[in-house]
Amino acid sequence: MKVAPLQYVIERGEQRSEASFEDLQAGAAFDRPQTQTQTLKASVHSAVRYDLIGKLAEETKLTRATIGTILKQIKPSVFGFYRVNPEDFLRVAARLVNEQKATVIVEHLTYSATDETYGIDIFAEKPRKDFSSAVKTNLHIYDYVFTDSKNERDFVALLDSGTEIEVYAKLPKSFSIPTPVGGYTPDWAIAFKQGAVKHVYFIAETKGSLSSMELREIEKSKIECARKFFARITSDQVKYDVVDSYSKLMEIVQS
Numbered sequence: 001m002k003v004a005p006l007q008y009v010i011e012r013g014e015q016r017s018e019a020s021f022e023d024l025q026a027g028a029a030f031d032r033p034q035t036q037t038q039t040l041k042a043s044v045h046s047a048v049r050y051d052l053i054g055k056l057a058e059e060t061k062l063t064r065a066t067i068g069t070i071l072k073q074i075k076p077s078v079f080g081f082y083r084v085n086p087e088d089f090l091r092v093a094a095r096l097v098n099e100q101k102a103t104v105i106v107e108h109l110t111y112s113a114t115d116e117t118y119g120i121d122i123f124a125e126k127p128r129k130d131f132s133s134a135v136k137t138n139l140h141i142y143d144y145v146f147t148d149s150k151n152e153r154d155f156v157a158l159l160d161s162g163t164e165i166e167v168y169a170k171l172p173k174s175f176s177i178p179t180p181v182g183g184y185t186p187d188w189a190i191a192f193k194q195g196a197v198k199h200v201y202f203i204a205e206t207k208g209s210l211s212s213m214e215l216r217e218i219e220k221s222k223i224e225c226a227r228k229f230f231a232r233i234t235s236d237q238v239k240y241d242v243v244d245s246y247s248k249l250m251e252i253v254q255s
Contacts, residue, residue, distance in 0.1 A: 015029055180221075
């Protein structure tokens with residue numbers, strides 16, 4: 001468990017000999033020739049009182065008794081970080097507990113089919129005004145697709161030129177798979193031309209790296225839930241997997 005120490009910034013400056021009221025309002029009445037950042041190494045004795053157990057119980061949805069049992073197992077040297085930086089201690093502790101809880105829950109998770117369906121209206125999202133991340137396309141359901149990273153832009157370029165691709169869509173956030181650690185939306189829905197590959201449809205999650213060490217525990221738990229979701233409620237034609245490139249996608253669907 002790593003808790004960041006508190007930092008503070010010391011600014012040294014002089015007030016200008018001539019400063020207007022507007023300068024004071026804008027914070028421009030002082031010259032700041034020096035700025036120094038220091039790390040607080042001693043414990044903080046603050047008048048602010050924290051309900052440590054209550055806050056962690058709220059963030060993890062566990063009982064106060066369970067949180068108390070968990071805290072008792074922490075080494076005193078680690079628990080000492082709480083006095084150094086209570087806010088960061090609470091944040092890190094809640095994240096670690098939630099990650100471990102998710103791992104245990106997902107191992108025993110099953111999905112059941114329902115009669116609920118998604119209509120085409122999930123793609124009728126409000127148009128964006130900022131087109132800086134948009135890529136012009138030919139095979140996407142819309143003329144433009146909005147990407148979140150260079151990896152996605154590269155993926156789109158190859159999808160759009162693939163002779164095996166019939167049509168594809170970047171899935172909207174309104175399409176969400178329920179998981180114990182929050183809703184999860186895969187990146188793409190891809191339809192291949194009939195007979196071009198083994199599987200006609202493919203639901204993909206694109207990641208820049210497939211190394212499990214580089215994926216956070218919560219993210220890995222959501223991906224594992226998605227695998228169980230698609231394995232339970234879809235036909236053999238619809239496959240879900242995580243890929244880091246177009247070549248990896250084609251390797252999977254052609255195997």
